[in-house]
Amino acid sequence: MKLSADLAAFSARLGHRFARPELLVTALTHPSIGSATRPDNQRLEFLGDRVLGLVLAEALFEADSSASEGQLAPRFNALVRKETCAEVAREIDLGAVLKLGRSETKSGGRRKEALLGDAMEAVIAAVYRDGGFEAARALVLRLWGARVAEARAVGQDAKTALQEWAQARGAPPPDYVELGREGPDHAPLFTIEVRLADGRSAKARAGSKRQAEHAAAAALLAEVS
Incomplete structure (x- = not known):
């Protein structure tokens, strides 16, 4: 063949x-x-x-x-x-x-x-x-x-860590919002913003929604920790 x-x-x-x-x-x-x-x-x-x-x-x-x-x-x-x-x-x-x-x-x-x-x-x-x-x-x-x-x-899952951080302070879970998608279908690039109830937020871009969400969560964790 x-x-x-x-x-x-x-x-x-x-x-x-x-x-x-x-x-x-x-x-x-x-x-x-x-x-x-x-x-x-x-x-x-x-x-x-x-x-x-x-x-x-x-x-x-x-x-x-x-x-x-x-x-x-x-x-x-x-x-x-x-x-x-x-x-x-x-x-x-x-x-x-x-x-x-x-x-x-x-x-x-x-x-x-x-x-x-x-x-x-x-x-x-x-x-x-x-x-x-x-x-x-x-x-x-x-x-x-x-x-x-x-x-x-890679340690603890960044999204899990951020959610636990919010819960420990009596706040609702973080909210993840897709701000945009660009690039060809076989190689998309997503922009995600994670927001806390107190107004703090962080953005990240990656080749999948999940990866962008984790990157955004890690960035916000670094800011609030």
């Missing part, structure tokens, strides 16, 4: 040359277009989630020999959550090569976090099945590298 030009280009972005190209095709096939003769990516997604988890758990373990389990867990959760997988997928323009059914395409499936996150995990599994654990490990560390390097700074 020979990959189409767009899939060959995507494979190049991954940095992995497939000996079994059909694995990549399956990883990019959403259930909305799957069939008995065209397997979808759900099984690969299941496997890829576990491969991703092992690679990142090991990376975090090795990166900080003094960190406790309680410190490593939130770092790990931040790296493997579906939103982070979707952010990585956007960075390599995975949405452009997703194989979707007509209704899913019309409803903006190429931009949906759940679909992108699932497909990213399936792609990791495809590389694992094609080239073994070391190939999958190299892919994950290449795509998640900067995030792993920054993970040591």
Whole structure:
């Protein structure tokens, strides 16, 4: 089987040359277009989630020999959550090569976090099945590298910490407002403002709403602490 030009280009972005190209095709096939003769990516997604988890758990373990389990867990959760997988997928323009059914395409499936996150995990599994654990490990560390390097700074969830700060003072929970969205569909940039009942606020911009919300919460925490 020979990959189409767009899939060959995507494979190049991954940095992995497939000996079994059909694995990549399956990883990019959403259930909305799957069939008995065209397997979808759900099984690969299941496997890829576990491969991703092992690679990142090991990376975090090795990166900080003094960190406790309680410190490593939130770092790990931040790296493997579906939103982070979707952010990585956007960075390599995975949405452009997703194989979707007509209704899913019309409803903006190429931009949906759940679909992108699932497909990213399936792609990791495809590389694992094609080239073994070391190939999958190299892919994950290449795509998640900067995030792993920054993970040591991840402590308590910033949104949770800000909410607890407000509650401790008898105030209502912070309010998050989307101020704008710009950029192409495959790489959007969101501007979010978090507001406290006393009028204090902070803004942040990021590639996903959740990431922008957390950045805004962290900025406001720094201001009020």
